[in-house]
Amino acid sequence: MSFKSPRIVITGVGLTAPNGNTLSEFRQNLLNGVGGIEKKEIRYMGELLAGVCHYDALKYQTKKELRVGTRAGSVSIYCAREAVTDSKIDFANFPKDRIGIYVGTTEHGNVETENEIYAISKFNYDTKYWSHYHNPRTVSNNPAGEVSLNLGITGPAYTIGAACAAGNMGLIHATQMLRLGEVDLAICGGVSESIHTFGIYAGFKSQNALATHADPLKASRPFDKARNGIVISEGGALYTLERLDDALARGAKIYGEIGGYCVNSDASDYVLPNPGRQAECVRKALANANLAPHDIHIVNTHATATPMGDIQECEAIRAVFGENCPDTYINNTKSYIGHCMGAAGALELAGNLPSFDDLIVHPTINVDDLDPQCALPGLVINHPKKVGRVDAILNNSFGMLGINSTLIVKRYVA
């Protein structure tokens, strides 16, 4: 049986990051070295570091929707509405049952559960004070469901739980659903509300994986010798994806084409990464895209600034791109915005998409003293780099329980 897989393209981008609430603002800050980490009071723990988004939540939601819904839902709604607007699709007349919403999340429900337990602690833990909103707020599909309610979308709307590989997974799953013909338009990517749960902070702290630094903007420093852990952030990036024929038929702006992808599993540890499996994931994505390593011009790393994790990812990247890749440049976005968890892969891809047009690779910042074990050829440090061509971007996102995702986006060529 022969099956010509439909080509899938990105036609809209909506995002909120700790350093920008539109793609252009985000991109400009990545080129200007402007990060977005600040101090935040975390329940039970005191003042810690966080990447906080400052988007206008009331732009697309009523006060009541904000009161009833969740932060992840709100981030999702903002990003979805921005993406739909950006796509310039005739949304009012688009069949709402043919739209799919696929939102990657690292976790969901921690925030609301912690809030409720804290609330009933004021009532001697009497559960009759437990909110009737707890269940709709904590069901796993909440962020996608809130988008469906807000936009009146009646097609499939659900989340994809994939730890910190989830942002890529939203796009990958949407690609699959569009190719299967399940939907005609996908709103997809990843979101995170994790800065609002002390449990994530306390968990990373117990793992000795939480970054500390006197200057919040210097705290997230992948590949630097003085890196000491993760800065937790919230954020979101959702895209509109369409089959190429549909996008061309309506004259859509095309940001890029899904080139290939891979999702695999380490099957080796709950938290420790596995460079061999990461390299395998990258190689399989390349094969899926029918590209060689030297065809990739930007590799956006997952590196979270943990002492070992960065080295292990560098090992994986070196194994694939270490030789004969003179035009492959490597960067990292977490140095600006921290680790946006479920949003990370989707946001980091967004930050690099404009490179197809401006041919600039944004650097990874905060590298004052490069760790020799992270000194990859092609690593773009502290200053943007103008390059000759950008035809393919490879985006890595890895997560706990050993889930790896690699997504390749190509320049659209007719």
Place this chain on the structure above:
Amino acid sequence: MTKDETKQVVLEIIADIAPDEDISNLKSDVRLRDQMQLDSMDFLDIVMELRKRHNIEVPEADYPQLASLDSCADYLTPKFEALGK
């Protein structure tokens, strides 16, 4: 507590659970749901806030008593008085 004071208590709760609504001209004798966007979850909010803020329990069988501001006042004022308020 007077019935007007009871209505004020209920209005304060409604202002919090329906922050987009203009509640300055609510008619006391008309069902709240006929005057504003109020769904069943919002209604449970009123019950929960009466419990949290004022230690007043409204059994499910009595929910119809909270239909309008007047009926709220009739039903809740004796409960406030029983609590010495």
